[in-house]
Amino acid sequence: MILTVTLNAALDLTYRVPHLVPHASHRVREVTERPGGKGLNVARVLGALGFKTTVTGFVGGETGRVLRALLAADAAQDADAAQEAAGGGTASVTDALFQVAGRTRRTVGVVDETTGDTTQLNEPGPHITPEEWDGFLAAYRDLLDQGPDAVALCGSLPPGVPVGAYATLIRETRTARIPVLLDTSGEPLRRGLAARPDIVKPNTEEIAQITGTAEPLRAARAAQRRGAHAVAASLGADGMLLVTQDGAWSAAVPERLAGNPTGAGDSAVAGLLSGLAEDLPWPDRLARAVALSAATVRSPVAGEFDEPTYEQMLPSVRVRRAEAP
């Protein structure tokens, strides 16, 4: 089982409108609701790849109730599909979210059908009390006792959660001898690095913010010196860069892809985790992450990956040793 943590889980709404014009009134043509937040997205991709996944984080209010109902509906559908496929195929996502008094935030993605662009509106998360944080920590330890193959800590922190929250969770996880990946930004990333996670997966902007250098290889090595065992930096259309104790690699698909990059980073995390769970060599994990990212950019549905594209992309990913510039 792979465990993903989404402290600031969300109910993601997608609105399709003919054309978004500021100050105008719009009839929304189509509304989609789905569980959101980075760790929940990672879990969905892992599930589609056939990995059993458990999700935790905070959930509350009517929006939280909808989120849990959607997770349960997905799990029921996946169970039916797995039975039909007689083994293999999609694995379901187990809900181990921690109930709080506050209301799960919504995010609204407004898709402009004329330009294809998405405008994103993200509500602030619920306020977490110190008692709720303590309760979560106890529940997290119980989840670690189930012996997950790997843990991913994903996304921003809701108000009230200590800024060193990820550092605390990384220490707990490492004490339990379970590999842990961190995907966050800003101060929670800075503090998290110091707790020595197995992998961090920043993007270009996040790593530059932390290390003060925009040159990817130099920045990745700086992040490694700050404590991460491995740094997998996503470079947008330029693929990914990986720095480990064994060396550095870069990987990309042969051609630049047009599409929607929403969720590409979460798919990369799923690729890295799945490779970790199967104990693949680093270059293979990286290839998987890059192919999944590309298949997500190319998917017609934002944040989902296109399985045939993934199968087709995976052998074409070029992994190269990276040299200092």
Add this chain to the structure above:
Amino acid sequence: MILTVTLNAALDLTYRVPHLVPHASHRVREVTERPGGKGLNVARVLGALGFKTTVTGFVGGETGRVLRALLAADAAQDADAAQEAAGGGTASVTDALFQVAGRTRRTVGVVDETTGDTTQLNEPGPHITPEEWDGFLAAYRDLLDQGPDAVALCGSLPPGVPVGAYATLIRETRTARIPVLLDTSGEPLRRGLAARPDIVKPNTEEIAQITGTAEPLRAARAAQRRGAHAVAASLGADGMLLVTQDGAWSAAVPERLAGNPTGAGDSAVAGLLSGLAEDLPWPDRLARAVALSAATVRSPVAGEFDEPTYEQMLPSVRVRRAEAP
């Protein structure tokens, strides 16, 4: 008691963002949720004026649950306030909404804190089945048996409701000898007019669409010929125009007002209904509608009216006999 009907009730969300930029990602600074849809807005204004109001229409799903909880919280707060004020003051709104299987729509108003503009995103309403519509009609007849002083039928129709729904409700209401006001647009307005409502309150665009003429007095008279006993047309910053069987009047505040016009039309409906319930002469009803509209435009909170502004505006509204142009 005044009854307001909102067939396409909504959960209104207001998002404040520093500046809305299409295709960008925005952190929402502040989220407000409140019961929405024209008839619910009218009821809130009537309540603030001290009129007992009952609301009906369709409600369902988790969003409907939140809407009802907000109505109940407002009612509890109003009851406390009324007790403190020892009579007079705010009257509470009674929830007589009709439960359906579909989900109450959300509307999202994105307030740009730099420009002050609001961008509106309106979800489609829930699909209403023929059985639900029949059930609603029976519940509506029961509400008419309670003998409301007046009824307001407000807003758009959700999918599945017959386009002649308002015409049906108007006939039922007139059979019960209860005055009925209609505030809608397009085909539901056209059909509603033929059922001879006591008052219609179109805006300039709605009345032009129905009558084919943009000149307000001519258009109002045309709408009257199509069946309405009285036509109260809101002309935006130019105030209102009223055509009844006794004559025609126009009314406006002495100076043009800057502010947010959201809900000004709903406040005008509340003004007309309150004047009707108190059996005021037509020019006084019109003055009340115009002053409430103006106090809504001037209110810092979208869709609410500023009570001191209302008290101050009311004596300053100029009502004049309107002449054919």
